[in-house]
Amino acid sequence: MFEYAPAPESRSVVEIRSSYGLFINGEFVDPGDGGTFKSINPASEEVLAEIAEAGPADVDRAVRAARTAYEQVWGPMPGRDRAKYLYRIARIIQERSRELAVLESLDNGKPIKESRDVDLPLVAAHFFYYAGWADKLPYAGFGQRPTSGHSGADPRPLGMAAQVIPWNFPLLMLAWKIAPALAAGNTVVLKPAETTPLTALLFAEICQQADLPPGVVNIVTGAGETGRALVEHDGVDKVAFTGSTEVGRAIARAVAGTRKKLTLELGGKAANIVFDDAPVDQAVEGIVNGIFFNQGHVCCAGSRLLIQESVYEPVLASLKRRMAQLRVGDPLDKNTDIGAINSAAQLDRIRELSEVGAAEGAERWSPECTLPERGFWFAPTIFTGVTQAHRIAREEIFGPVLSVLTFRTPAEAVEKANNTPYGLSAGIWTEKGSRILWMADRLRAGVVWANTFNKFDPTSPFGGYKESGYGREGGRHGLEAYLNV
Amino acid sequence: MTATTTSDRSDLSELGRSEATLRAFLHGLPGVDQVGAEQRAAQLGTRSIKTTAKAWAIDLAIRMVDLTTLEGADTPGKVRALSAKALRPDPADPSCPHVGAVCVYPSMVPYAAEVLRGSTVHLASVATAFPSGQAPLAVKTADTRAAVAAGADEIDMVISRGAFLAGRYKEVFDEIVEVKAACDGAAAGLPGSPRAHLKVILETGELATYDNVRRASWLAMLAGADFIKTSTGKVPVAATPPVTLVMLEAVRDFRDTTGRQVGVKPAGGIRTTKDAIKYLVMVNETVGPDWLDPDWFRFGASTLLNDLLMQRTKLTTGTYSGPDYFTLD
Numbered sequence: 001m002f003e004y005a006p007a008p009e010s011r012s013v014v015e016i017r018s019s020y021g022l023f024i025n026g027e028f029v030d031p032g033d034g035g036t037f038k039s040i041n042p043a044s045e046e047v048l049a050e051i052a053e054a055g056p057a058d059v060d061r062a063v064r065a066a067r068t069a070y071e072q073v074w075g076p077m078p079g080r081d082r083a084k085y086l087y088r089i090a091r092i093i094q095e096r097s098r099e100l101a102v103l104e105s106l107d108n109g110k111p112i113k114e115s116r117d118v119d120l121p122l123v124a125a126h127f128f129y130y131a132g133w134a135d136k137l138p139y140a141g142f143g144q145r146p147t148s149g150h151s152g153a154d155p156r157p158l159g160m161a162a163q164v165i166p167w168n169f170p171l172l173m174l175a176w177k178i179a180p181a182l183a184a185g186n187t188v189v190l191k192p193a194e195t196t197p198l199t200a201l202l203f204a205e206i207c208q209q210a211d212l213p214p215g216v217v218n219i220v221t222g223a224g225e226t227g228r229a230l231v232e233h234d235g236v237d238k239v240a241f242t243g244s245t246e247v248g249r250a251i252a253r254a255v256a257g258t259r260k261k262l263t264l265e266l267g268g269k270a271a272n273i274v275f276d277d278a279p280v281d282q283a284v285e286g287i288v289n290g291i292f293f294n295q296g297h298v299c300c301a302g303s304r305l306l307i308q309e310s311v312y313e314p315v316l317a318s319l320k321r322r323m324a325q326l327r328v329g330d331p332l333d334k335n336t337d338i339g340a341i342n343s344a345a346q347l348d349r350i351r352e353l354s355e356v357g358a359a360e361g362a363e364r365w366s367p368e369c370t371l372p373e374r375g376f377w378f379a380p381t382i383f384t385g386v387t388q389a390h391r392i393a394r395e396e397i398f399g400p401v402l403s404v405l406t407f408r409t410p411a412e413a414v415e416k417a418n419n420t421p422y423g424l425s426a427g428i429w430t431e432k433g434s435r436i437l438w439m440a441d442r443l444r445a446g447v448v449w450a451n452t453f454n455k456f457d458p459t460s461p462f463g464g465y466k467e468s469g470y471g472r473e474g475g476r477h478g479l480e481a482y483l484n485v
Numbered sequence: 486m487t488a489t490t491t492s493d494r495s496d497l498s499e500l501g502r503s504e505a506t507l508r509a510f511l512h513g514l515p516g517v518d519q520v521g522a523e524q525r526a527a528q529l530g531t532r533s534i535k536t537t538a539k540a541w542a543i544d545l546a547i548r549m550v551d552l553t554t555l556e557g558a559d560t561p562g563k564v565r566a567l568s569a570k571a572l573r574p575d576p577a578d579p580s581c582p583h584v585g586a587v588c589v590y591p592s593m594v595p596y597a598a599e600v601l602r603g604s605t606v607h608l609a610s611v612a613t614a615f616p617s618g619q620a621p622l623a624v625k626t627a628d629t630r631a632a633v634a635a636g637a638d639e640i641d642m643v644i645s646r647g648a649f650l651a652g653r654y655k656e657v658f659d660e661i662v663e664v665k666a667a668c669d670g671a672a673a674g675l676p677g678s679p680r681a682h683l684k685v686i687l688e689t690g691e692l693a694t695y696d697n698v699r700r701a702s703w704l705a706m707l708a709g710a711d712f713i714k715t716s717t718g719k720v721p722v723a724a725t726p727p728v729t730l731v732m733l734e735a736v737r738d739f740r741d742t743t744g745r746q747v748g749v750k751p752a753g754g755i756r757t758t759k760d761a762i763k764y765l766v767m768v769n770e771t772v773g774p775d776w777l778d779p780d781w782f783r784f785g786a787s788t789l790l791n792d793l794l795m796q797r798t799k800l801t802t803g804t805y806s807g808p809d810y811f812t813l814d
């Protein structure tokens with residue numbers, strides 16, 4: 001047997017302070033009412049740091065700082081100068097990527113190979129990409145500039161953006177929010193998730209290191225109440241939220257009837273569709289990547305596997321064999337494939353829905369794996385014999401749990417894939433190009449991957465249909481959410 | 486093809502009967518998505534193998550080396566020296582294992598055989614008009630018989646890539662069958678000598694697509710190959726991780742289908758311990774421990790051995806020795 005010896009990434013590359021204040025107007029400050037909460041390492045339940053909890057007065061202070069910075073510094077600044085700051089931030093992120101990756105894995109529980117090879121390269125790429133747009137906004141297709149003879153105005157920033165992000169990709173979601181907002185000339189107040197605030201606070205230090213003018217980026221930490229105070233604040237021009245559909249609905253209600261513009265990126269229950277002519281070995285990799293990447297804490301995860309009946313057994317056998325190779329454990333070990341579940345609350349939800357799946361008659365299977373005693377862990381799991389009527393086929397589990405269904409014809413695959421209130425992503429596996437196009441035309445999902453899954457690129461727009469939200473992030477389309485067009 | 490249970494095992498021996506059945510079968514294999522295969526191979530390359538795992542992997546890799554010299558300038562003296570090294574790769578450390586085999590041209594087999602006789606190091610000879618394979622079949626089989634008669638117990642043959650690329654699968658199949666028959670020592674006039682193992686070189690650098698690599702792998706296995714090997718080392722592109730991955734998937738699926746296990750040998754371009762360990766990780770996570778054995782996985786290499794020895798010494802002594810401490814051949 002080839003036993004891999006432990007290969008832990010050193011955590012000494014990152015210095016975690018014992019406590020963190022709020023980042024307002026370019027400095028770390030104590031919260032007005034002095035409330036704090038703790039951020040823990042989900043792989044060990046060890047406390048990493050005490051974090052300030054922002055109350056309404058703190059949020060107000062942050063919004064005012066952002067407003068002032070927008071009116072006096074960032075809004076009037078020429079695009080090419082804004083770009084210089086964004087390029088500088090991008091380069092510092094690259095230089096400090098190891099530090100950021102280790103911190104992300106500590107606070108979030110994701111394996112270091114993902115934070116190092118996926119999250120951090122994408123974070124830097126987003127800043128580089130949008131830095132490039134900062135001085136080219138009139139040519140992004142929203143203003144009149146490219147067509148001569150018209151005298152339309154160039155697109156203007158919206159002003160001050162309130163941004164609330166989730167815990168599954170803490171730094172990457174920060175980049176998706178902050179990079180386009182700043183490139184377009186807006187200032188921001190961002191609230192990271194309460195279980196994963198640390199990389200956002202390290203990002204605040206990077207803003208200081210880059211000499212970003214005070215108030216352009218403000219970070220307020222806290223839970224749901226802080227987020228509510230932020231999105232409901234009168235001084236906010238734009239709200240951007242990524243998270244659950246339930247909270248997204250509440251935010252949509254809160255901003256209804258105001259001048260605030262809103263983009264929402266919410267849940268998903270994506271179908272990953274495998275046809276009988278699929279490249280089987282790569283399809284199995286894609287299925288595994290689709291649902292077990294980031295412990296399945298991915299809004300666009302391929303959580304419903306639709307296999308054509310004629311290849312159901314061989315594909316399932318290959319999938320099980322591949323799952324037996326997955327290494328669950330210490331997120332900082334460079335050979336770990338599946339890390340810790342982010343929080344006790346999330347683990348409870350995954351357990352509850354899995355129990356419902358078994359109780360409703362689906363057959364549950366996990367490869368043999370030993371889970372650590374402390375921390376929050378869930379073995380990679382598949383359910384077979386699932387039908388459209390099962391709750392595990394309808395509700396977002398947001399964990400390493402895959403529901404396996406079958407279909408006979410392409411039309412049936414489309415019908416089942418679309419039979420969900422969500423519509424964020426979908427995957428198609430077939431060697432037939434014409435079928436990919438036929439399917440992509442009919443799938444109601446914001447992203448359709450063909451013979452791959454969970455591929456992200458800053459140049460490519462990302463967003464949902466139906467209850468998966470509205471608006472697009474990434475690419476030229478992502479600028480629209482931050483411009484008055 | 487994918488995992489099936491023992492009871493589903495199929496008899497594929499009739500497939501070679503006609504061009505049509507071979508073609509239908511080979512073209513019915515699932516495709517290989519290039520992007521996905523390369524991505525998977527790259528991911529496996531990021532495994533971090535340290536300390537005890539590294540020591541274990543280095544010793545295994547040494548045992549899997551087919552220590553090779555295939556030059557027009559080869560002399561009996563060089564081949565004797567190489568064979569001596571195969572037996573005792575690190576004269577300073579008796580705990581160092583010997584390599585899997587020595588691999589030479591047919592004319593050099595007698596000199597290697599002198600040195601290796603009585604040891605468990607195998608003696609491989611390339612044959613069949615290596616490396617191009619551009620010779621009449623009668624010449625190829627004569628080449629093979631001569632190597633076996635001279636003492637080779639492993640034959641590394643090349644397929645006719647031209648015939649394969651032109652879709653003449655039956656021709657390639659029949660050649661392998663003929664060469665396999667020529668590997669039989671008894672038939673070569675050596676009563677009691679064992680049948681030489683047949684390694685079939687696909688020369689993947691000339692096959693252009695992973696789909697072709699998969700088809701050629703199956704074709705060779707159907708025709709009776711004991712091992713499938715990537716390359717001759719004589720064309721610009723030799724073994725690569727994705728090509729080896731596709732071949733490992735093929736031997737895995739072939740065993741699931743027929744019950745017969747076939748070995749894999751990446752050859753050419755593997756020069757460092759780091760590279761060798763990446764291949765072992767790939768074997769471990771694609772086909773499992775059954776193939777982590779010199780009987781089922783080999784490295785065709787010449788310079789790799791010295792790097793393995795240097796890393797081995799580094800692990801046991803804690804310091805790097807200069808290259809002067811390792812023998813050059």
